[in-house]
Amino acid sequence: RKEVEQDPGPFNVPEGATVAFNCTYSNSASQSFFWYRQDCRKEPKLLMSVYSSGNEDGRFTAQLNRASQYISLLIRDSKLSDSATYLCVVNAGYNFNKFYFGSGTKLNVKP
Amino acid sequence: DADVTQTPRNRITKTGKRIMLECSQTKGHDRMYWYRQDPGLGLRLIYYSFDVKDINKGEISDGYSVSRQAQAKFSLSLESAIPNQTALYFCATSDPGRTGELFFGEGSRLTVL
Numbered sequence: 001r002k003e004v005e006q007d008p009g010p011f012n013v014p015e016g017a018t019v020a021f022n023c024t025y026s027n028s029a030s031q032s033f034f035w036y037r038q039d040c041r042k043e044p045k046l047l048m049s050v051y052s053s054g055n056e057d058g059r060f061t062a063q064l065n066r067a068s069q070y071i072s073l074l075i076r077d078s079k080l081s082d083s084a085t086y087l088c089v090v091n092a093g094y095n096f097n098k099f100y101f102g103s104g105t106k107l108n109v110k111p
Numbered sequence: 112d113a114d115v116t117q118t119p120r121n122r123i124t125k126t127g128k129r130i131m132l133e134c135s136q137t138k139g140h141d142r143m144y145w146y147r148q149d150p151g152l153g154l155r156l157i158y159y160s161f162d163v164k165d166i167n168k169g170e171i172s173d174g175y176s177v178s179r180q181a182q183a184k185f186s187l188s189l190e191s192a193i194p195n196q197t198a199l200y201f202c203a204t205s206d207p208g209r210t211g212e213l214f215f216g217e218g219s220r221l222t223v224l
Contacts, residue, residue, distance in 0.1 A: 008151070034212065043201055043215035044154070087153070089213070099144075099205075099213060103153035 001026055004090050006102035014110050017078045021105045023071045023088030030100075032091035033064055035073045037084045038104065044087055047073075078109045114138045117202050117216035125224050130189040132219045134202030142205045143185040144213070145169075145177060147198040154201065160185055192223040 006023045013019050025033075033050035048055065050062040050071050061074040071088055088102035115136045124130055134143065141162045146154040146169075156169030158177040166177060174196060176188045189196055202216040 004153075032212075036213075041199070041218070041220070043217050044213075045215070046212055049212070099156070101154040103151060 002102075003027060003092075003100035004088055004102040006088050006105045008103060008105060010106040010108050012108045012110060013078055015078055015080060017109075018074065018076045019078055019107065020075075021073045021086055021088075021107075023073075023102050023105075025069050025071070025088075025090045025100070027090070027092040027100070028066075028069065030069075030090045030092040033062075033071050034089040034091075035060075035062060035071075036087040036089055038087055039084050047086070075107075078107075080109050080111065083107055083109045113217060115202055115204055115214055115216040117200075117219045119219060120217065121220045123222045123224065124192055126191075126193055128192050128223075130192050130221065132187045132200055132202075132221070134185045134187070134216055136183050136185075136202075136204045136214075136216075138204050138206070138214060139182075140204035140206045140214070141182060143179070144203045144205070145175075145185070145187045146201045146203065147171065147196075148201060148218075149198050157187065157200075189221075189223075192221075194223045197221060197223045 035047040036044040037047045038044040050064045054063045059076045063072045085104040085106045087104045090100045092098045118133045144159040145157040148154050160179045178186050200219045203213045
């Protein structure tokens, strides 16, 4: 079983749509959670950290459910520029020494 | 200038050749990592280092070696490259004091013929 699992997509949505991605993780000792964005052939870049209480950054909302061991990302009012692959990243292990990556969910926002 | 710099950015080589990928960082982080990315597989950890004297194998270290020359420099070597090492390689750093966020270099695309 993979440490972090994501639906690879692609999710094809029109501009303005709301889209949600989920990610599940297997290690209940996981401590930190992130969503990274990766454009084609580029390096992953942090989109947002995910906090237990949930957090929002503009059009993006992240939620964490520790009991069910899943993380979600909601994108409202999708823009063409949101087209990318979204990576779910979980940090487990003693002293934050283990990062686990999902294989990514591809989002295509169409005009 | 990028905080995490990788060289070369692109490299084509032949089977059996020795290749070194270099990474340098200006973030002052002790922790450095090498990952490879293959389509559909996500990022997989090759090696990581928590300081100059600390080197650890990741999940796919076979066929690779690393050197931590200084806090700011962490290089990855393929002693005898093979075609299934064709991939996109990323160096990354992290600072555990900031919840462990990873900062990536721009990547090195390696093709082994």
